[in-house]
Amino acid sequence: MTMTADLTVAVWPGMTPRLLRDGLQTHADYQHAGGYGPLTDPEQLLAEVQASGLLGRGGAAFPLAVKLRTVRDNGRNAGTGPTGAVVIANGEEGEPASIKDRWLLRNRPHAVLDGLRLAAGIVGADRAVVYVSDLQAAQSVEHALSELPGGLDGVAVELLTVAPGYVAGEESAAVHVVNGGPAKPTDKPPRPFEEGVDGKPTLISNVETLAQLAYLNQHGAQKFRELGTEHSPGTFLATITGAGRAPALYELPYGVAFADLLTLHGVSADDVRGALMGGYFAGLVNHGIVGATLDHESVRALGSALGCGAIAILTDDCPVAVVASVLAYFDRENAGQCGSCFNGTAAMAAVATGLRDGLATQEDLQRLERWSVVLRGRGACATLDGAANVAASLLAQFPDLVQRHLENDCQACGSGAFVAERPYEVESVEAGVVAV
Secondary structure (H helix, E strand, O other), X not given: OEEOOOOEEEEOOOOOOOOOOOOOOOHHHHHHOOOOOOOOOHHHHHXXXXXXXXXXXXXXXXXXXXXXXXXXXXXXXHOOOOOOOEEEEEXXXXXXXXXXXXXXXXXXXXXXXXXXXXXXXXXXXXXXXXXXXXXXHHHXXXXXXXXXXXXXXXXXXXXXXXXXXXXXXXXXXXXXXXXXXXXXXXXXXXXXXXXXXXXXOEEEEEHHHHHHHHXXXXXXXXXXXXXXXXXXXXXXXXXXXXXXXXOEEEEEEXXXXXXXXXXXXXXXXXXXXEEEEOOOOOEEEEHHHHHOEOOHHHHHHXXXXXXXXXXXXXXXXXXXXXXXXXXXXXXXXXXXXXXXXXXXXXXXXXXXXXXXXXXXXXXXXXXXXXXXXXXXXXXXXXXXXXXXXXXXXXXXXXHHHHXXXXXXXXHHHHOOOOXXXXXXXXXXXXXXXXXX
């Protein structure tokens, strides 16, 4: 384990790293390690992806094989050109509490580009886009592309940089930008896999997912499945914040015990009140997370989700105050183009702030509970769903604490409530700090 003032980066003890490594990996380093091998049989690689069970690492945990096959088939049926498909590497890391995508783009750009090449080969695309907001990541990718005089097996690659924003990384927002519009979501249907860039079926894949695809291509499905669980195979990158500790980026096998992660991170399980899961999107879980394992099926059983792998550990911070800050963030960061989201996030944020400050009433809480149900699924993107998740999880996971706030009886908030514009934000990451 290595620590800087900004970030701790480490691999799970005893595990051979798959994605994390020490220092910036050059093209020569990556190729020497087996990268950029020829894609002789796209159908065989797709079969390996299916056998591996590789799930997307951007938040939804959708099976990559299904996504690849759908875009490939839609592209073949589109009749819009020799391929009819486009691929986008999505590195616009909208969750402030996540750092993994920026770290990969800055330190392992060739793994991402290799995965992009393979995805393009499987779906039959001749155009690819690397979509980022972090300027240092963009510079790293630009340099990596300059090290590839032959390009990516004939695939034209464009680097596109946008201003950072919570909604900018949403799939339809990425397509909107590539098509020349603002980084704001669009109404669906059609979904990007149906009609995306220039009306073509478009695969949008998180950069960690693509790096995992590159690893899978080198080592095969059987090796890929040696770590993880049956339904959550492989490893994932987890951004850990909170608990008064420096933020950390860990590569973990799915299925590790949360209690063991606490030990690695130097946090006592007795001090944990709960956690904010999946960045901000998946909401809160209470102390019960201490007995869970970190895989999709186990976290779902708690009523939450791993999402993008970002976990904020709550110890001294009051969950009510954390929710107030998160909902205020959603209120500021929504795209401002859907009335249900624009008004809904503001209303939920106002109630949560009033609850934090001991000003809310039982009627306010009833409204918050109702909004957390009826506002789901509205608007062009899932921002309102995220806000609803956060509000609903507070009410379900911390009912006693909510009641104490109604009575203005929270010692933590009484001595100075937690307030943050971007709760548990990981602001920067230094290249080459990982110890493996």
